[in-house]
Amino acid sequence: MRARVQLDAFDPAAELAGFGAGAGALVTFTGIVRDDGGNLAALEIEHYPGMTERALQDFGDNAARRFDLIDWRIIHRHGRLEVGAPIMMVATAARHRRAAFDAADFLMDWLKSRAPFWKREIGRDGRAGWVAAKDSDEDALARW
Template sequence: MSARLQTAPFDLAAELQGFGTGADQGAQVTFTGIVRDDSGRMAALEIEHYPGMTERAMNDYGAEAARRFGLIDWRIVHRYGRLEVGEAIMMVATAARHRAAAFEAAEYLMDWLKSRAPFWKREIARDGTGQWVEAKDSDEDALARW
């Protein structure tokens, strides 16, 4: 059970080596988020965070998901720095006895990461200008269901 921040790309297969092992495991769910360009003008996404605070928050929410959904294992990897469109930005993996718990826990963690995790994101346009990303009502609505 772990959360990690890094600038380098991650290897999903390597992240899942030894993940969720044990006779009690009945399901694993993984999700990988990719930097996408909704505007048609974006070149990259810059992500900033507050060292120490972000790792602590990610670990706290992972532990909460484990308690809430009875997880056997969980993992969060989130990147920061400059990420080009098409690059993997984060991954969530959950392991539980049953698939419903694994899926719900993954969604819970993804909703939290999208709306509450202490990251600041700036879209960098192809012309070099940047604009901070504001919270979306749809992200808040998704988190409210928990």
């Protein structure tokens, strides 16, 4: 499967073994749980089973057509993630650099605002809150 949603951790380097044979350019992006304010204990990510897998597959298919990709991967975790853990990755393989970069950027913009995931921050003090969507993420989609 080119698109995966999973509870388990993944190893970004291991995911690339054998990926994109014949390509001239490989681009990967990995998102990591970060602690901006010094109070984050973990993220909890909820998703919509069924719709999520379908949405990620659609995004990948769209990117493959638009940027003439040789191959692509999307992996996104759900459940509880500790600070420093990889949340998700995209990988794109194309004949040339620009298409691989643009396709990865395109996939990230769609993942941010159109894939049915919701992040909840769990603080070290035990307080929890849903992360609000950013207007800048919505605006980024308009580029495409």
